[in-house]
Amino acid sequence: MALPPHDVADLGLAPAGVRRVEWAEHAMPVLRSIRERFDRERPLAGLRVAACMHVTAETANLLRALRAGGAEVALAASNPLSTQDDTAAALVAEYGVTVHARAGMDVATYDRNLVTVLEQRPHLLLDDGCDLVNTAHLRHPELLAETVGGCEQTTTGVIRLHRMSAEGALRLPMVAVNDTATKRMFDNRYGTGQSTIDGIMRATNALLSGRTMVVAGFGYCGRGLAERARGMGARVVVTEVDPVKALDAVMQGYTVLPMAEAARIGDVIVTVTGNRDVLRAEHIAELKDGAVLANSGHFDVEIDLPALEALAVEVRREVRPQADEYLLADGRRIVLLAEGRLVNLGAAEGHPAAVMDMSFAVQALTVEWLAARHADLSPGVLDVPVEIDTEVARLELAALGVHIDELTSEQVDYLGSWRA
Known part of the structure; x- marks a missing residue:
């Protein structure tokens, strides 16, 4: 053939x-x-x-x-x-x-x-x-x-x-x-949540329990990631631009901060927004030594990679598979996963x-x-x-193997009539 x-x-x-x-x-x-x-x-x-x-x-x-x-x-x-x-x-x-x-x-x-x-x-x-x-x-x-x-x-x-x-x-x-x-329920929330954690763990072998993870974006993907990170013992901080989503995160018990503040305390920062320049030069300047950056949104524009390159005095490629270390002038080390592309597919299997x-x-x-x-x-x-x-x-x-109820004819009639 x-x-x-x-x-x-x-x-x-x-x-x-x-x-x-x-x-x-x-x-x-x-x-x-x-x-x-x-x-x-x-x-x-x-x-x-x-x-x-x-x-x-x-x-x-x-x-x-x-x-x-x-x-x-x-x-x-x-x-x-x-x-x-x-x-x-x-x-x-x-x-x-x-x-x-x-x-x-x-x-x-x-x-x-x-x-x-x-x-x-x-x-x-x-x-x-x-x-x-x-x-x-x-x-x-x-x-x-x-x-x-x-x-x-x-x-x-x-x-x-x-x-x-x-x-x-x-x-x-x-x-x-x-x-x-x-x-949205299965793929975005449960799929992205689990597979993003999987990618971070494979690339870093880091312990998440007791660490601070910043989740940028609280849509369905961000919610799933935040839930699973909290389940693994991480302290989760959410950043958002949408007041409704930010309020949702607050009501679920997450700390909500602007990225300028969250960047200072994050051990792992993950962008999950679908937008560009979520983590910019002014945020990178505030990062902790050893901070891990990952993207699970879509394209490799959520983290400002040109700014990261410009701030680095040395780049150590693949200190681990799918993990590049950027050395800044003051000695801080920043670790970028999967080249800023989707970490759940670049460092794991999706x-x-x-x-x-x-x-x-x-x-x-x-x-x-x-x-x-x-x-x-x-x-x-x-x-x-x-x-x-x-x-x-x-x-x-x-x-x-799950069975659910069905509406009776009386219930169907009730829902379909405003006179009932």
């Missing part, structure tokens, strides 16, 4: 990648059930899908489901540090997916790979951070001639899409997969497969919905249909 077009590190890694993908599949029963149905019904037959996503075993299982449904899939990596070269090889050699991704690739290669998958003339786009959509709209709009819609699965990406839509620049109906209840089961199940069903309904949709940012979110939650409960 001829292999699909690809640019991966080593096809010889495919057997190891298959083992990794199959291991993840065991924890993804909802997506597996969707793949089995897709294989029978072939709802995506004839569709071309271009994806910019983390090249991990969990992503591989989503793409297997789309392939089972009949889609042709081309994948580019959304983060050079998260790419698993063995998974990339398995996707090409075993699962028939076009893949252009290598661990550690430079920015120029990253950009070129985005264009390469767009050159497949996709019908649907799957994005993680809006880079694929952004590239198509700004640089290669001609490649969208046959594109009818897509999905975005991150907070940062959805923010970008809303700005594009407000300016009249968005040419496609894009579904905000990130904004579903199951995605979210547990059980978490991504929910997110990717929503994604798979949304792709099916787009394939069937795209002719009725207009350009803009759309919500995932409620019935998809509900169905994924139902399937997950069934997989867990």
Whole structure:
């Protein structure tokens, strides 16, 4: 069988990648059930899908489901540090997916790979951070001639899409997969919380108990991280710009401070905002000796890396795997994890497969919905249909062996009538 077009590190890694993908599949029963149905019904037959996503075993299982449904899939990596070269090889050699991704690739290669998958003339786009959509709209709009819609699965990406839509620049109906209840609950809160701690621990082997962790941003991801850090015995300080979220943090018992004050006391500082320059030069100047900096938001702009470089008199690369030490003029040492990129993917393996089961199940069903309904949709940012979110939650409960009550006919009537 001829292999699909690809640019991966080593096809010889495919057997190891298959083992990794199959291991993840065991924890993804909802997506597996969707793949089995897709294989029978072939709802995506004839569709071309271009994806910019983390090249991990969990992503591989989503793409297997789309392939089972009949889609042709081309994948580019959304983060050079998260790419698993063995998974990339398995996707090409075993699962028939076009893949252009290598661990550690430079920015120029990253950009070129985005264009390469767009050159497949996709019908649907799957994005993680809006880079694929952004590239198509700004640089290669001609490649969208046959594109009818897509999905975005991150907070940062959805923010970008809303700005594009407000300016009249968005040419496609894009579904905000990130904004579903199951995605925010499982992926953002539980997934980011656990996997960020995992990345910090792997990169530093530091004891969190008794240390002060600063969590910049108290959205769903920040809440999950704060909860898990407190559970490990850390003293948690939250920084925020949103009064409602700051009040929520206060009412949950966290100390809330401006970053200018929090930077002075933080042993570990993690940005989880989706914005840029959250930790700036004036904050870096206040950091403690040995302070650890990490980002679990999205792009590597949350920590002002040029400012950190400018303040350092020496940079000791990889004092531990995915940990760089910056020596300041006064002798203080600052440790940056995963080059300021996503620490949970750069220094660990990202979210547990059980978490991504929910997110990717929503994604798979949304792709099916787009394939069937795209002719009725207009350009803009759309919500995932409620019935998809509900169905994924139902399937997950069934997989867990959990049973819940159902409304009686009298209860349905009561809720549906204001005269009762």
